[in-house]
Amino acid sequence: MIAGFPDAQPIAGLIGGLMIGLAAAIMLLGLGRIAGVSGLAARAIGLSASGPPHGVAIAFTVGLPVGAVLVALLSDGIPATFPAPGLLIVAGLIVGFGTRLGSGCTSGHGVCGLSRLSRRSIVATALFMGSGFATVALMRLTGMI
């Protein structure tokens, strides 16, 4: 617990982050690939001309819910609160289009690109974080949340 931020989960966040980084390291050193979820998911369903063999992309993508459900079974469940379905559909469309146009998301640009000190990824991460901050601020200003 951090003073002033009663809801923060720094230890769980750090442990989960280490697992995510290790997963990305296995992808890099094992298969020579970036563990970028948007690119691999697009590749898995045939919406990307480049990337690893389809089997690899499908296996990684399927692994995500498998790992999550294993953790949920071993713990007391994973709490999650979702926005309304209408918002989710709008957000999903925007996220799908934007991540492909920008060649990456939080995993590819954020985790893999930042740690590589890639200038493209540093710019992309700064921009999607900045526009995320601005979007939520606007939602608060307009009373949506």
Added chain:
Amino acid sequence: MMRIIIALLSGALFGGGLAISGMADPMRVRAFLDLFGAWDPTLAFVMGGAMIPMALAWMVQRRVGRPFADRAFALPDTRAIDGKLTLGAIVFGIGWGIGGLCPGPAIASLALSPAAAAPFVLAMLGGMAIHHFTIKS
């Protein structure tokens, strides 16, 4: 077969990490982006934690000739900071702020909260398809 197992293991470890870290909860992610609300810094710890193994992995990558289970590294070599990168990142951030979900947690959530995650994931795949069929790479 070896490559498939490695990819599955990596994906599962990634998905497990997302679940443990609280990043499978859209409201927690959105709270990180909510600077004028009850700000939740957890996401920064997740990113910081993920940097440690990956920074080491990049150091190893520069010293080895090829990955463990494939012939060569296949890594992005684009250097240009162009309109697609910047506009795409800004657009992605808008959707991330609205939904509190990015692709990894959304797909991982298919197993945790299928009814809530499925509309997002289907719409996301739709957005990817729109990109695929409208924008020349």
